[in-house]
Amino acid sequence: MNNAEVAGILNNIAILLEMQDVPFKPVAYRRAALTITSLDTDLSKIKDLDSLPNIGIHIAKKINELLTTGKLDYYEKLKKKVPVNIEELITVPGMGPKTILKLYKELKIKNKKDLEEAALKQKIRNIKGLGAVMEQKILSHIQLEKKEEKRTFLIEGLDTSDEIITTLKKSNLVETGIAAGSIRRMKETIGDIDILCTSKKPKELMDVFTKMSVVKEVISKGETKSSIRTNKGLQVDVRVVKQSEFGSALQYFTGSKEHNVEVRKIAISKGFKLSEYGLFKNDKLIAGKTEDEVYKALGMDYIPPELRENTGEIDLAIRHALPILVEQSDIRGDLHVHSKFSDGLTSIEEIANYCKDVLKYEYIGLCDHFGGLKIANAMNEKDAAKRLKEINDLNSTYSGFKIINGAEVDIKPDGKLGVNNNALSKFDFVTASVHSSFNLSIDDMTNRLINALKNEKVSLLGHPTCREIFGRKPILFNEDKVFEAAVKYNKPLEINAFFNRMDLNDMMTSRAKKRGVTFCIDTDSHAIKHLDYIRLGLGIARRAGLTKKDILNTKEVSKIL
Ligand SMILES: [Zn+2]
Ligand SMILES: [Zn+2]
Known part of the structure; x- marks a missing residue:
């Protein structure tokens, strides 16, 4: 059981106790939960739990029971009294412990599904203290959530x-x-x-x-x-839509809502009215044909769609200080591509031809797995030598295009690489990535990544958080320390553009850029069609406000090796 799970149970206990009007105790459980969520260390590694702030001897005992047995007798007994799904219900607006209890007693509501059904049948409005307005609020919250699940x-x-x-x-x-x-x-x-x-x-x-x-x-x-x-x-x-309204309609439907609210405020302050049908002054159409025209008429530079999140872009546009975002044509190569030599599906020649002829790249970095990772069919030294010969043969036939002899290696839990540095000296580019032991403590994970960045053989930190969208949660580390190390050792962080990774994501990339980090946008391709995922990586980079100079693979090959 991890820290978050323990804290969740303590919070639930607080709610269950509140339902029964137990004084003081709920506060104590909440405080303990708060302490645990702010810990850097795994609870299982702490010997004297009652030495932690807000955790007394009784709660410490309960935490120990959870950690050793995965269960807590006290909690199970409390749950039996009110058998409802607290975690689900407590996130709905208006649902405090008392209301949950009331709804269970009067309408037998145990979970969100029951709650939605009761709201649809207009039963909630008759419960004392709730009413029709709250009923509507509950319903729209649940329905909005369902919509988000459909993403x-x-x-x-x-x-x-x-x-x-x-x-x-x-x-x-x-x-x-x-x-x-x-x-x-x-x-x-x-x-x-x-x-x-x-x-x-x-x-x-x-x-x-x-x-x-x-x-x-x-x-x-x-x-x-x-x-x-x-x-x-x-x-x-x-x-x-009409040609004359296309720009204003596009601006309106592109959003984000937050961006559009701010832009409309500016329009109003200048005595205009902005809608999907155009920018108007006293019912006279001022602009609408293009988005550019609309922004200009409002005294702003054109704002690229990726930046329209109301996170400062409007102010920059007014001050004519928007960054010149990186573009697809700035990308000169992809430095993380797998071939048949590890777990990829295609030959080196097929990959090279697509990159050279279709994507117009100047280089690719073949980063087949090397050493360690058995599941990904990693190369051994013999495979690597065979691959190098094939790379050299192909390179001798190209002009203006180069295949870089790279490798992807594992970062072990202690931060050492899956193979020793001697074995890596044969490669020109090394991507180091975490592929196992995702649940280290924050401190251990931070040190693991810093040690890898420190290693002179490492060229790049691959898929830094290991998250998978709708899948694996990101690994947890101290962002500031890792960014600082990336800058200190002059190592870029990867923006892995594989469709379900997109790692670093936009927010983290933006924070890293503010700390002076540089990046490399790669696809981690295992098949030809994956090479086109570069557009996803560019999306992240542009949303984070990156320019050409923030990105390693916009540089010519001689500046990379
Ligand atoms: Zn990897
Ligand atoms: Zn890879």
Whole structure:
């Protein structure tokens, strides 16, 4: 049982005790939980738990019982008295311990599902102290949460919207077509897809759209707007707007909501009115055809969609101080690619040709697994020698393109690498990554990463947090110390663009940039189509405000090796 789980149970005990009007004790349990959540060390490693602040001898005993048996008798008995899912219910607005108890006694509500059903049947409003307004609040909270659960990977949104827009354009009924919303802002997960088009024949366009092969269900069909659900369960809306309003509509539907609220405030302060139909002064259209025109009319520079989160971009746009964000064409190579020599699916030549001819790169870094990691079919020294010969043979046939002889190696729990430094001297580029022991204490994990960054053979820290979107939680380490080490040893941190990693994420990249860290955007490709994930990595970089000079693989090959 980890610290967070123990703290969660102590909090639940506090709630259960409050339900029974027990005085003082709930506060003590809450304080203890707070102490535990702010600890850097694993509880199991602390000998005298009652030496910790806010943890007395009684609570210490209970924590010990949890740590050794995974259960707590006292907690189980309390739960039997009110058998409800506290964790679920307590997060809903208005749901304090007393209300949960009341709802259980009067309506037998045990979980969120029961609560939603009762709200839909308008039963909550009759409970004393709640009323119709609270009932509505509860319902919209639960429904919003459900909507958020429906989010999916950015890549699915991009692929689906690309496919739809391409088909619509082929029909020759569309002049312009762009996916707005969180896809355009390159958020790591997306909900519904909003596509905006201009068309001279909107009615015919709606026919084509609603009959596409990706459509599983037509939700609604109108003359200028239709909604469908795809085979994969994504909702896609296509809207046709006037050419003269396309910019303001695109600005409106791109969001974010928070960004748009601020932009509208600025419009009002200047005596304008801004809506999806345009920027108006006394009902006269001032701007609307392009987004650029709208921002300019408001005294701002054009703000790239990835920055529109109301995190300071508006102020920068007013002061003409927005960063010049990195672009796809700035990327000269991908430094983390797997071939058949480890767990990749493709030959080195296929990868090189795609990078050279399609992506127009100047180099790739082959970082097949080396040593240690058996599950990923890591190379041994013999494989590596064989691969090097193939790399050299291919390189001799290229001009202006180079395959870099790299390797991906494990970082062991103590921060040493999975192979010794001597064995690494044959490689020109080494990506060091964590692939196991994800649950170290914060201190141990911090030291592990710092030791790897310190190692002179290491060129790059791969997928730094190891998180997987909708999957594995990030490993926990002291960010400030790791960023500081990356700067001190002059090692970039990877922005791993693999679709379910996207690691570092946008927020952490932005914080790292403020600390002077540099980055490398890689795809961690195991197949040709993965090489295109570079666009996801660029999305992260742009959302974090990175410029070309923040990124290693915008430099020429001689500056990398
Ligand atoms: Zn890896
Ligand atoms: Zn890898």
